Amino acid sequence: MVRFSFQIIKNQETPNIVCSFDNIRYIFNLPDGFQRFTKDNYVKINPGPRIFFTRLSTQTTTGCFGYLSTLLQQNSGISTKIYGPKGLCKLINMKRFNEIGGFKTLPYSVQEFNGKCLLGTKDMKLIEELMKQNDCKLQEYLEKIKEHIIDPKESNNASIYMKNSTLFKDENLEIQAIEINDTIQYIISSFPQPGNYNKEKLSQFNVPTNKMQEMQKNGKVILEDGQIITIDQVKEPNIIPQKAIILDIANHEQMQKLICNVEFKKTLEQFNSQQINLVAIFHLSHQIQEEYYKDFIKQYSNFNHIFCNYYKEGNDNICQAHMKIQPLSELLSNFLHQSFPFNFPHIEQQILKPIPKDFQNLNSMFGYVPLFEYVILPIKQSGYRPVQNFSPKVLSQMFTNNQFKNFEQQFLQKAKDHLRLIFLGTCSMKPGQLRNVSGIILVNEKLKSNIILDCGEGTFKQISDENIVLDDKPLIIWISHAHSDHHLGLLQIIYNLSNSHQDIYLIVPAIVVPWLIFFKEILGEQSKWKIIVSQQFDEDFKDDVNQLIKDCFHQCRIRQGEQVQIVENQNFIKNYEDLVNCLKDQFELDSIRVTPVEHCPQSYGVRLNLCDGRSLSYSGDTRPCERFVKLSQNVDILIHESTFTDDLQENALQNMHSTISEAVKVGMLADAKVIALTHYSQRYSRQMEINQEILGNEKIVFSCDHFGGYLNEYSTLSQISKEIIQLFNE
Numbered sequence: 124m125v126r127f128s129f130q131i132i133k134n135q136e137t138p139n140i141v142c143s144f145d146n147i148r149y150i151f152n153l154p155d156g157f158q159r160f161t162k163d164n165y166v167k168i169n170p171g172p173r174i175f176f177t178r179l180s181t182q183t184t185t186g187c188f189g190y191l192s193t194l195l196q197q198n199s200g201i202s203t204k205i206y207g208p209k210g211l212c213k214l215i216n217m218k219r220f221n222e223i224g225g226f227k228t229l230p231y232s233v234q235e236f237n238g239k240c241l242l243g244t245k246d247m248k249l250i251e252e253l254m255k256q257n258d259c260k261l262q263e264y265l266e267k268i269k270e271h272i273i274d275p276k277e278s279n280n281a282s283i284y285m286k287n288s289t290l291f292k293d294e295n296l297e298i299q300a301i302e303i304n305d306t307i308q309y310i311i312s313s314f315p316q317p318g319n320y321n322k323e324k325l326s327q328f329n330v331p332t333n334k335m336q337e338m339q340k341n342g343k344v345i346l347e348d349g350q351i352i353t354i355d356q357v358k359e360p361n362i363i364p365q366k367a368i369i370l371d372i373a374n375h376e377q378m379q380k381l382i383c384n385v386e387f388k389k390t391l392e393q394f395n396s397q398q399i400n401l402v403a404i405f406h407l408s409h410q411i412q413e414e415y416y417k418d419f420i421k422q423y424s425n426f427n428h429i430f431c432n433y434y435k436e437g438n439d440n441i442c443q444a445h446m447k448i449q450p451l452s453e454l455l456s457n458f459l460h461q462s463f464p465f466n467f468p469h470i471e472q473q474i475l476k477p478i479p480k481d482f483q484n485l486n487s488m489f490g491y492v493p494l495f496e497y498v499i500l501p502i503k504q505s506g507y508r509p510v511q512n513f514s515p516k517v518l519s520q521m522f523t524n525n526q527f528k529n530f531e532q533q534f535l536q537k538a539k540d541h542l543r544l545i546f547l548g549t550c551s552m553k554p555g556q557l558r559n560v561s562g563i564i565l566v567n568e569k570l571k572s573n574i575i576l577d578c579g580e581g582t583f584k585q586i587s588d589e590n591i592v593l594d595d596k597p598l599i600i601w602i603s604h605a606h607s608d609h610h611l612g613l614l615q616i617i618y619n620l621s622n623s624h625q626d627i628y629l630i631v632p633a634i635v636v637p638w639l640i641f642f643k644e645i646l647g648e649q650s651k652w653k654i655i656v657s658q659q660f661d662e663d664f665k666d667d668v669n670q671l672i673k674d675c676f677h678q679c680r681i682r683q684g685e686q687v688q689i690v691e692n693q694n695f696i697k698n699y700e701d702l703v704n705c706l707k708d709q710f711e712l713d714s715i716r717v718t719p720v721e722h723c724p725q726s727y728g729v730r731l732n733l734c735d736g737r738s739l740s741y742s743g744d745t746r747p748c749e750r751f752v753k754l755s756q757n758v759d760i761l762i763h764e765s766t767f768t769d770d771l772q773e774n775a776l777q778n779m780h781s782t783i784s785e786a787v788k789v790g791m792l793a794d795a796k797v798i799a800l801t802h803y804s805q806r807y808s809r810q811m812e813i814n815q816e817i818l819g820n821e822k823i824v825f826s827c828d829h830f831g832g833y834l835n836e837y838s839t840l841s842q843i844s845k846e847i848i849q850l851f852n853e
């Protein structure tokens with residue numbers, strides 16, 4: 124029997140829904156942190172998913188760029204199909220700009236309901252054209268990504284599943300899109316399913332088990348006594364189509380239009396005439412408190428309603444489960460918080476609102492339940508069920524034995540400082556269950572300002588878990604290079620700070636500028652970001668910065684007929700001057716220095732010189748590099764990437780990363796007081812072999828997510844950090 128189910132993922136403000144039909148996944152919206160949250164929710168995302176957007180906004184789409192990169196690396200980009208409202212093609216097309224300045228071509232195919240189709244092709248001609256340019260580094264880089272380039276003959280077409288402009292239909296499901304003012308509501312329907320064999324009837328007719336195959340094949344069997352038994356005599360009747368609806372209603376007007384919609388009405392009629400079974404309506408909206416929404420729900424109270432942003436209070440098992448279950452990442456951080464209260468935050472379980480009282484007594488109202496899925500088929504199991512392969516017991520047992528007793532007293536906070544350095548994400552490429560992608564924050568508790576160094580997807584959630592408020596405080600975000608695991612988190616942060624009265628200074632390599640400007644144009648969201656080009660902080664950079672940006676925009680024009688306007692009113696030089704003028708007063712910084720490092724085009728390392736004479740430096744992604752050693756001379760804390768353990772030296776060379784020993788050597792050459800390591804390959808999510816020499820070196824600190832301390836504490840954190848990293852070794 125097939126399994127048809129829906130799982131809500133709600134680790135942050137915007138929920139999304141993963142629908143499973145056997146092995147195919149149908150994903151509705153991709154918010155920031157999507158990949159991380161699927162792991163934390165035990166959602167297995169198989170290759171070749173079908174992705175649907177209810178609307179195009181920062182909140183519903185920013186997770187798609189990182190996720191599409193992962194699909195590309197798994198070579199399943201081409202089997203991925205993406206659907207959504209008008210504007211979707213433009214948005215996904217922009218994916219090309221978020222890494223290496225637009226050189227990567229696009230394997231994904233995209234279909235707008237009632238609109239355009241974007242064919243995913245691998246256009247080798249364009250790549251070759253670029254390679255003709257006399258840029259040696261670019262050529263080397265393209266050589267490296269060549270393995271990801273799929274056969275140019277293959278083109279990828281999302282419209283193969285489009286039966287008409289609003290109807291998606293594949294081997295499992297039919298999905299009707301109802302378009303209402305730029306948002307899409309989805310009606311999802313299974314096809315009639317064959318009923319199960321009825322065991323009682325089988326034994327009643329004396330059908331032996333060895334005849335079952337014959338029964339399945341011929342629709343009947345002849346028993347030894349000559350009696351003919353047909354399949355209908357021993358089978359349950361066919362199961363009528365099972366439907367679910369996903370609603371994303373933002374206002375009264377949209378609700379009115381939904382109620383009057385022909386397709387919506389038709390579905391309700393089919394239900395009334397028992398042609399279908401409307402199992403559940405999922406509500407993505409936060410609006411259920413509004414009168415118009417309440418009226419709607421009361422009018423259709425005979426259906427099951429599932430409110431993705433709310434929980435249900437009560438005594439039943441499902442309500443109890445909601446209160447108890449915590450994702451593994453939260454559980455780990457809270458366990459570490461108990462042992463090291465000054466180095467790990469207490470993460471509050473996310474606060475959901477209770478379903479309004481008006482609905483609490485209705486039996487057909489459900490809230491969000493973490494790690495549960497809503498099962499639609501098989502019918503016998505329908506309703507909320509714990510996610511398969513998940514056992515809450517296993518989670519709670521994972522961290523019960525306190526291995527850190529010795530440290531408890533020894534490392535209590537000693538001296539006061541007001542600068543906290545916190546690692547927000549310590550994983551490379553794509554996030555794991557216990558590690559997010561790159562992010563570091565330096566919090567100035569006195570001046571109430573923040574500096575973020577790299578900002579991978581999901582960084583906003585990591586910052587919120589630290590109880591750090593970014594709003595209305597001066598903020599610098601510095602991005603090391605164009606790989607998306609280092610900058611995609613920018614979008615959610617910028618969105619959440621759109622009402623902030625303070626300037627946000629984004630220091631990015633010139634190659635990232637077109638991506639940011641395109642994104643801003645497409646989603647039209649306003650905020651006070653000031654883009655500054657990294658190169659302006661490099662003392663050795665002698666070229667014209669404006670020309671460099673123009674070149675980067677020019678390089679993005681790799682598709683024929685595509686016009687890319689350079690946004691002339693972006694005043695990069697003035698932004699730079701504004702920031703330099705407020706460095707001291709708002710950030711206690713004397714200066715920011717950057718230097719090119721050896722990774723992909725326009726990769727940088729950075730040094731922050733504090734007014735009190737202290738300093739820290741961060742390598743970004745790089746091979747060990749002399750320029751970074753020079754930049755980091757006598758630094759107090761040197762943060763270096765260490766993607767691989769020493770046995771994978773070859774991988775480090777090939778992928779332009781460093782091993783642990785190489786990173787340590789850079790720190791020693793620079794005479795750094797503390798060497799903090801980060802950016803571990805996701806292969807070390809659970810286990811990392813570290814040699815004795817490194818473990819014995821008191822200068823070295825191994826970071827993990829949420830690990831932090833005051834700057835003056837870092838010289839004492841080495842031992843704790845090594846204990847913690849060994850906790851992951853199972």
Ligand SMILES: [Zn+2]
Pocket residue numbers: 551552561606608609744802
């Ligand atoms: Zn990286």
Ligand SMILES: [Zn+2]
Pocket residue numbers: 604606722723744
């Ligand atoms: Zn990188």
